[in-house]
Amino acid sequence: MTEIIVVTSGKGGVGKTTSSASMACGLARRGKRVAVIDFDIGLRNLDLIMGCERRVVYDFVNVINGDCTLKQALIKDKRFETLHVLAASQTRDKDALTEEGVRRVLDELTAEQFDYVICDSPAGIEKGAHLAMYFADRAVVVVNPEVSSVRDSDRILGLLASKTHRSANGNGGVKEHLLLTRYNPRRVANGEMMSVEDVKEILGLDVIGVVPESPDVLAASNAGVPVILTEASDAAAAYDDAVGRLLGEELPLRFLEERKRGFFARMFGG
């Protein structure tokens, strides 16, 4: 059975694409067949984060319009052979994405026996965001511990509860998870940043992961390698834990406290 997961947030710049790429990679690394789709029509970015930008020939809208087959448009990842990327179109036509078209592509991926389809939602609550979540079975709501991000994600929760295929057809609704990113344990300890518990309490969601703020994220996007593949990185480990929890593993949250630095490290910096 194919599970469709939307990675969404409302607010831009909180880490939807970073999270989509890393979770898709993490699932593929565990042997799952995964397709990750960029729903940000007009502003293609997932291909850059995945490092396959020069191999995009056909895109999502090409498939919907019948300019090519789905197989032709799916870009096979160089690192994991069960991982596939469907790039966003760069068309400026906002109506290029249709509910019927999206349904056809998702049905075909289901028929092709993909285990997971990750829908990387655009920011906002317009058509692209709506269609990214519409057919989802589960939602990963990416949130930064910051007021505007939390408020916007609550708005998204309202839409997930009312404007999706599952909510409309009484299929028990979309299962929602909270993924907290750019978490800074030191600032939380100083009372300058809301804690996981604070955000969890406001939104009333179960936490699927907490990704600490890390320079590795920018380095990974610079290189076009999803951050989950960075070695000896807290952010990578946190994403891998999130993938494990997505698959039902019970893992304690890590990296919620500032890493203790040794005496010499504190004395001499570094």
Next chain:
Amino acid sequence: MGLLSLFKSKPNSASIAKERLRIIVAQERGSRGGPDYLPLLRRELLQVIHKYVNVDPEAVQINLERDAGHEVLEFSVALPEKPRT
């Protein structure tokens, strides 16, 4: 001042954020699922009131309460103590 202020802790900005969010999220959840015209209704009512009294936009509360079988649209305006001119 001086020594005393050393002991007085700075207001914790994370708890301010949490409190503000708690209130606004509860308010927005309350109006969710209500008719789409509520925000517009609120704005137009505010315009009408403004013709007579200069109230703060935040002093106008509009609420839709659902009970079994009926709905109550509640509208409350806190008038300023001294009319501003």
